[in-house]
Amino acid sequence: MKLNKTFNTFLMFIAVFMVLATAYCANRVALRQNVSIKYQKELSLFGSRLSDSVFATVKKIEDTKRGKRINSEYIFTINNIDSNSIRNWKVFIDIPEGVKVDNANDAEFFYDVNSHTAVLTPVYYNLSIDSMNSISFSVAFSGTSLFVPEKINFVGYQQIYSLYAYVGRALNFFFLVWFIIFIGYLVTGVNQKSYQEKQKNDVKLILQSMNTFISFIDAKDPYTRGHSRRVAMYAAEIAKRMKLSEDEVQNIYYAGLLHDAGKISIPDAVLNKPGKLTDEERKLIQNHTVAGGKMLKQLSSLRGVSETALYHHEKYDGSGYPEGLKGDKIPLYARIVGIADAYDAMSSNRVYRRHLNKDDIIEEIQKGSGSQFDPEIVKFMIDMINDGYVNVVKMETAENDGETSDFSITENDVPGVYMGY
Numbered sequence: 001m002k003l004n005k006t007f008n009t010f011l012m013f014i015a016v017f018m019v020l021a022t023a024y025c026a027n028r029v030a031l032r033q034n035v036s037i038k039y040q041k042e043l044s045l046f047g048s049r050l051s052d053s054v055f056a057t058v059k060k061i062e063d064t065k066r067g068k069r070i071n072s073e074y075i076f077t078i079n080n081i082d083s084n085s086i087r088n089w090k091v092f093i094d095i096p097e098g099v100k101v102d103n104a105n106d107a108e109f110f111y112d113v114n115s116h117t118a119v120l121t122p123v124y125y126n127l128s129i130d131s132m133n134s135i136s137f138s139v140a141f142s143g144t145s146l147f148v149p150e151k152i153n154f155v156g157y158q159q160i161y162s163l164y165a166y167v168g169r170a171l172n173f174f175f176l177v178w179f180i181i182f183i184g185y186l187v188t189g190v191n192q193k194s195y196q197e198k199q200k201n202d203v204k205l206i207l208q209s210m211n212t213f214i215s216f217i218d219a220k221d222p223y224t225r226g227h228s229r230r231v232a233m234y235a236a237e238i239a240k241r242m243k244l245s246e247d248e249v250q251n252i253y254y255a256g257l258l259h260d261a262g263k264i265s266i267p268d269a270v271l272n273k274p275g276k277l278t279d280e281e282r283k284l285i286q287n288h289t290v291a292g293g294k295m296l297k298q299l300s301s302l303r304g305v306s307e308t309a310l311y312h313h314e315k316y317d318g319s320g321y322p323e324g325l326k327g328d329k330i331p332l333y334a335r336i337v338g339i340a341d342a343y344d345a346m347s348s349n350r351v352y353r354r355h356l357n358k359d360d361i362i363e364e365i366q367k368g369s370g371s372q373f374d375p376e377i378v379k380f381m382i383d384m385i386n387d388g389y390v391n392v393v394k395m396e397t398a399e400n401d402g403e404t405s406d407f408s409i410t411e412n413d414v415p416g417v418y419m420g421y
Contacts, residue, residue: 006189013182020178024171039086039158043078044151053082056152061138063146071102071142074149079134082158086129089156091120099143107137129156206302210254213261226397227344232256233393234340234384235333241380242336255308255333256340258299262292262309286321289313304333312338317371327374335374339365339381342372343390358385 041054048055056078063072080086095101095116101109107120118139126135141147214228235256239249263271266288270281277285293310300306311325311334318326330338346356346364356364362382369378384390 009185013178013185016178017182020171020174024175037158038155040153040155042151043154045076045149053080054086054154055079055081056154058149068144069142070144070146071140072146072148073138073140075136075138076149076152077134077136078129078154080129081132083131084158085131086156086158087127089122089129089154092153092155093118093120093139093149094151095141096143096147098145099141099147102140102142104140105138106135107139109139128159206254210257213258213264216264217260227348228257228260230344230393230397231259231337231340233397234343234381234390235337237384237389237393238336238340238377238380241383242377251303251305252308252333252336254302255305256337258292258296258305259309259312259337259341260288260292261295262288262290264295265291286313290322304331307331308333308337310334312341314338315372316374319371330374335377339373339377342368343381343385347390347394361385 039054043052043054043056045056045058056076059075059077061073061075063070065071076091078089078091091107095111095118097116101111101118103109104120106123106126108123109118109120111118120137120139122135126137129135217228232253233256236249236253239252244252266284270277270284273281289310289312293306296306296309308331310322311330314320314323314325314330314334316327316330316335318324320330343361343365346361349355362385365373365378365381369375373381
């Protein structure tokens with residue numbers, strides 16, 4: 001179940017990535033197909049006006065004289081301070097007679113003989129002049145006289161930013177968020193796996209101790225062999241149906257396993273007496289709750305276990321023992337284990353009587369609602385009886401009943417993490 005959940009989460013991440021990637025590609029196509037407007041202007045090379053969004057400057061690199069001809073080279077820079085980029089630009093430079101263009105760097109050029117104009121076009125890496133950026137290219141001239149360019153004619157296509165541009169920015173943001181969450185998911189998965197391995201080892205150690213307790217209890221009271229495990233399973237199922245957390249379900253299971261640990265302190269003759277108990281013997285029996293609470297007090301890492309052993313015979317109306325707690329003053333774990341314990345006692349054969357049938361048990365539990373049992377928990381116990389869950393538990397634990405005592409609880413029996421809660 002957990003593997004499927006992890007796989008489904010991973011598939012969800014991949015699906016979200018594919019959606020974002022598809023949207024990004026579609027947006028890029030829309031941007032390329034976005035209609036641009038033609039931008040055409042004569043640009044002075046000796047200064048710009050404040051209102052100009054595109055302006056140009058020129059800088060002489062060198063001029064040399066070779067015989068009767070003068071060679072000069074200039075760097076032209078076109079600045080775009082508009083909010084939109086300009087693509088597929090062209091520069092037209094009027095050339096006087098007697099002057100020709102020798103070469104150009106960072107631009108393609110050809111000379112129009114009819115209009116005496118040098119036409120420069122971009123190469124692949126400077127096709128676009130982005131917003132708040134500039135491009136530069138150099139041109140070498142030669143002629144019988146020094147040529148000093150004063151202006152150029154600039155033509156380009158201004159790509160107007162539209163909704164697609166903002167969508168692109170949003171998609172970039174979502175890609176970043178996806179990446180951060182995905183990395184966090186991977187790191188969390190690794191940490192969780194390590195935590196679960198540690199938790200599994202801890203459970204093994206805990207269960208080794210519990211199996212020791214259970215074997216002692218079963219040796220003392222053979223008529224209730226398997227009782228602790230059944231109570232634990234009933235109690236854990238009640239906790240699940242009450243929508244308690246995974247950790248609480250496991251703790252209640254542990255509490256159910258150890259709720260009768262105090263029976264070790266009861267003499268065998270009293271514990272297995274078939275006849276009526278004397279008042280003194282009854283006090284010895286009842287004292288198993290106090291003994292169990294003291295015995296399990298050191299198990300502080302398992303929340304609620306010692307309190308459950310101490311208070312699982314308290315009654316909702318305050319008439320129980322050992323302290324006569326009433327209502328919600330009785331710890332929740334003890335209230336849950338208490339009704340599970342009562343059900344198993346009524347549904348099992350004891351030395352002094354045979355088990356009750358299903359209808360009689362339901363009637364007894366309903367009679368005890370509000371007096372012996374918490375009314376909110378009663379309905380879950382009755383549902384478990386009616387839907388057959390208790391019968392499943394009895395079949396699972398039947399092989400451990402009787403006279404053998406060589407069974408033990410393993411981590412596979414623990415609800416929650418190991419049972420796919």
